[in-house]
Amino acid sequence: MTIEIVKAAHIPDETRDTWRAVRRGLACRCPACGQGRLYRAYLKVADRCEVCGTELHHHRADDAPPYFTIFLVGHFVIAALLAFDEFWPDAPIWLHALLWSAFVVASSLWLLPLVKGALIGFQWANRMHGFGASPE
Ligand SMILES: [Zn+2]
Incomplete structure (x- = not known):
């Protein structure tokens, strides 16, 4: 009897499109x-x-959003820095320090909630961490 109740709580009640939920999370909307x-x-x-x-409180994003944000911002800033250096090779070092520091801070603050939303959407679509449990 107990086994039937546990199984019934995990029967999918709807299909959840992973990419649609991730896109909604990227837009900071409910997945x-x-x-x-x-x-x-x-x-x-x-x-x-x-x-x-x-x-939505079931999410367990933890350290994944900062990890992916650092990964993305790092790749963009290195590519932009190298392109900038090709365009203006004699740029003073203080300009690099000012420009890339501001770019890293601004893009990280902008990207972090988007990445976290995408991860929450992914967790919701895959019924992770309590997102698939019955509301009862
Ligand atoms: Zn909603």
């Missing part, structure tokens, strides 16, 4: 409906969607 806001503050995920009521 289920795409309408409600994903965050209640800069990186604070809302407990539930204000539109469809989907519980």
